[in-house]
Amino acid sequence: xxxxxxxxxxxxxxxxxxxxxxxxxxxxxxxxxxxxxxxxxxxxxxxxxxxxxxxxxxxxxxxxxxxxxxxxxxxxxxxxxxxxxxxxxxxxxxxxxxxxxxxxxxxxxxxxxxxx
Amino acid sequence: xxxxxxxxxxxxxxxxxxxxxxxxxxxxxxxxxxxxxxxxxxxxxxxxxxxxxxxxxxxxxxxxxxxxxxxxxxxxxxxxxxxxxxxxxxxxxxxxxxxxxxxxxxxxxx
Numbered sequence: 001x002x003x004x005x006x007x008x009x010x011x012x013x014x015x016x017x018x019x020x021x022x023x024x025x026x027x028x029x030x031x032x033x034x035x036x037x038x039x040x041x042x043x044x045x046x047x048x049x050x051x052x053x054x055x056x057x058x059x060x061x062x063x064x065x066x067x068x069x070x071x072x073x074x075x076x077x078x079x080x081x082x083x084x085x086x087x088x089x090x091x092x093x094x095x096x097x098x099x100x101x102x103x104x105x106x107x108x109x110x111x112x113x114x115x116x
Numbered sequence: 117x118x119x120x121x122x123x124x125x126x127x128x129x130x131x132x133x134x135x136x137x138x139x140x141x142x143x144x145x146x147x148x149x150x151x152x153x154x155x156x157x158x159x160x161x162x163x164x165x166x167x168x169x170x171x172x173x174x175x176x177x178x179x180x181x182x183x184x185x186x187x188x189x190x191x192x193x194x195x196x197x198x199x200x201x202x203x204x205x206x207x208x209x210x211x212x213x214x215x216x217x218x219x220x221x222x223x224x225x226x
Contacts, residue, residue, distance in 0.1 A: 042120070043160070043204065043216035090159055104150065105214065107159040 003027065004108035006091050012114045015081060021111050023074040023091030032074040033105065034066060035090040043090070049074060081115045088112050118143040120207050122217035130225050135192040137220050139205030142186070148208035149181055149188045154219065155201045163203075164190070195224045 004025045013019050025032060034046040048056035049068040063085075065077040074091055088110045094103040119142045129135045137151075148167050152160035166172045166179040166188065178191040188207075192199055202219040 040124075040218065042218045043206075045214065104162055104165055107152075107161070110159045 004091060004093055004106055006089075006108035006111050008111060009109060010112045010114075012116065013078070013081065014116050015083070017081075018077070018079040020078065021076040021089055021091075021113075023076075023108055025072055025074075025091075025093040025106075025108075027093055027095070027106060029093035029095050029106075030071055031094045031096060031103070032068060032071075033092040033094075034064075034074065034076050035092065035107075037088040037090055037110070038086075047076075078113075081113075083115050086113055086115045118207075118215050120205055120215050120217035122203075122205050122220045124218055125221040126223050127220055128223045128225060129195050131195060131197060133195050133224075135195045135199065135222055135224070137190040137192075137203050137205075137222065139188045139190075139207075139217055140186055141188070141205075141207045141215075143207065143215075144183075144186065146183075146186075146207045149179070150206040150208075150214075151177075151179060151188075151190045152204040152206060152216075153199075153201045154204055160204055192222075195222075197224045197226050200224045 007022045031050045036044045045058050046060045047066040052068050063080050067075040090110045091108040092105040094105045096103040121140045150165045151163045153163050154160045164179045166181045172179045176193045180189045200223050202221045204219045205217040207215050
């Protein structure tokens with residue numbers, strides 16, 4: 001496989017469930033990101049990992065918990081979510097470990113999350 | 117609050133025409149500017165990036181940057197129905213972050 005992959009592509013969960021989103025990049029990149037995309041709102045950066053260390057947490061509620069075990073994999077652990085957390089969750093990666101501002105980001109296909 | 121503003125559209129142009137997409141940003145220290153295209157139900161894909169004032173051309177696409185006016189645009193020449201999508205402007209902020217606009221929906225009519 002090439003590029004950035006995400007699983008699952010669709011997820012429906014109740015507010016009391018615990019689930020995890022997975023992202024894998026096959027590009028040899030050093031930085032990985034989680035974004036949230038809600039209807040009629042801009043892409044919102046949630047987390048940034050550079051060389052497997054979290055470098056940014058954009059005031060995300062603690063019910064979202066990221067994990068980056070290595071430079072190719074990124075997880076987003078979900079627990080006790082709210083209906084307003086329903087959105088498209090996008091993973092992205094970029095080559096440079098120095099930060100996202102100047103480096104092209106490549107996106108995965110996203111996970112469409114619905115919280116009931 | 118650093119912001120990136122785009123007209124949400126929809127912008128409708130006939131096939132073969134030039135589509136002009138505009139974006140303004142608030143962070144004067146921004147260094148990098150990206151245009152992404154997002155088809156409905158798909159993830160964003162990079163079209164172009166630009167770092168310097170002026171024009172940058174790639175095939176039918178031209179990005180234009182004016183840092184003094186804090187303005188970046190994307191021109192699509194000879195628009196095709198397959199160009200119909202939402203175009204996202206993204207700006208690299210002075211604090212190392214990347215900020216996206218809400219996107220402009222483009223519709224190219226055959």
